[in-house]
Amino acid sequence: MSEERRRRLVAVCASAVLMLWAGALLLSQGARGDTNGKMKPQGVSTHRASRAPPPATEGLEPVPLEQLTVTQGDAQEVLGSVPDGLRFGIEGPRLRAVAPETTGDDVGLRFTWLGATDPVLPLASGKLREQVGLKLRAKDGCNVIYAMWRIAPSAGIVVNFKRNPDDHRSGECGGHGYTTVRPRFMEPLDPLVPGQAHVLRARIAADVLTVFVDGKRVWEGLLPADALTLEGPVGMRTDNARVRFQLLVPQAGGPTSRR
Numbered sequence: 001m002s003e004e005r006r007r008r009l010v011a012v013c014a015s016a017v018l019m020l021w022a023g024a025l026l027l028s029q030g031a032r033g034d035t036n037g038k039m040k041p042q043g044v045s046t047h048r049a050s051r052a053p054p055p056a057t058e059g060l061e062p063v064p065l066e067q068l069t070v071t072q073g074d075a076q077e078v079l080g081s082v083p084d085g086l087r088f089g090i091e092g093p094r095l096r097a098v099a100p101e102t103t104g105d106d107v108g109l110r111f112t113w114l115g116a117t118d119p120v121l122p123l124a125s126g127k128l129r130e131q132v133g134l135k136l137r138a139k140d141g142c143n144v145i146y147a148m149w150r151i152a153p154s155a156g157i158v159v160n161f162k163r164n165p166d167d168h169r170s171g172e173c174g175g176h177g178y179t180t181v182r183p184r185f186m187e188p189l190d191p192l193v194p195g196q197a198h199v200l201r202a203r204i205a206a207d208v209l210t211v212f213v214d215g216k217r218v219w220e221g222l223l224p225a226d227a228l229t230l231e232g233p234v235g236m237r238t239d240n241a242r243v244r245f246q247l248l249v250p251q252a253g254g255p256t257s258r259r
Contacts, residue, residue, distance in 0.1 A: 056199040056215035060108045060248035063099045068235075068247065071141060072096035072170070078244060084112045084197040086244035093121040096141065096170075098235030099249050104137035104145075107234035108201040108248035113151065113192045113241060120240045124175035129153070132243055134202045135235035136209070141170035142177060143230055145223070147202035147211050151241060155191045157211050157219040159183070161227040181209070181227070185220040189213065201248075 065077060065088050073095035078087045111132060122128050133148030142164040150156050159181040167173040192198075201212040207228055211219035236247050 056201060056212065057108055057110070057248055059251055060106070060201075061251045062110075063247045063249055067099060067101070068097045069100050070095065070097045073238075075245075082244060084110075084244060086110060086112055086197070086246050088246060089242075089244050090238055091117065091242055093117045093119060093240045095236070095238045096135075097237075097247075098135060098138050098233045099247060100233050102233045102249045104135075104230075104232050104234050105204040106202075106250050107134050107136060107236075108199055109134055109236055109245060110197065110199050110248065111243045111245040112197045113194055113243050115194050115242050116152070117240050117242050123239065124170075128240070130240040131158075132200070132238045132241045132245075133236070134200060135233075135237055136202055136204060137227075137230040137232045138235050139230050139232035140168040142167040142173035144232065145204075145209070145227055145230060146237065147200075147209065147219075148237070149189070149192075149200055149213075151192050155189050157183075157186065157189065157213075159209060159211065159219065159221060161223070161230065163226050163230065179224065179226070181221045181223060183219050183221040185217070187216070187218040189218060199248075 065075060068075065073090065073092045075088050075090055075095060075097065078089040109132070113132065116130055120128060120130070130151040131148045132151070133146055136145040136147065138144040142162060145161040146159065148158050148160075150158050160178050161181065162173070162177045163179070164173040164177040167177075199212075199214050203210050203212075204223065207223050209221055209223050210217060234247075234249055236245070
């Protein structure tokens, strides 16, 4: 065998050995990555999965009608048979109510929407809206956080807070002092269907407000510092919406229970 041919054979063998060594090294690194979690296969998210929302009414109990303080409008007990079991009804264009002996950070509303009221009245701002929703930290009619399910003119969850430190009655502040809270997460909602029952729930944890519909998280956002200064009970609000309802508040003795 010539000297040149021998050199070529040695070079080929050396290359093959190097390739085999590199392949074994890569396989070894991959095996360690699988066992200690330092390496992730492509296409797998490294974000933690969101915590599952609570059941729609977990930890909540209904408020008797006589324990609601209605500050505007009227709520009546429904007579006769009702398919959804909701025995309180609202027929007028406006209702404002609170449950005085509650904290203001967790509240739910079981309700069935029956359609628009007759008549339909504009808000203090002059706008026409159909909506049903929740009050949190409701100090009074001029200082409160709202989580509203808008029905018309468009469907969806809207969160805002009303703050007027020098005013305490709706007649004093009117439509002033509102700030809309932008969501960091929001799911679109289908238009409400008359006669279908739903559960709307809103909870504040630290500076985060989360809204659930039928146990599913549909809205989440950070409350500004001005909103977090508010203190008061939970409650409910309707505008131009006929509903049967049941207000739900934290069970006595729970972490956000009655005071």
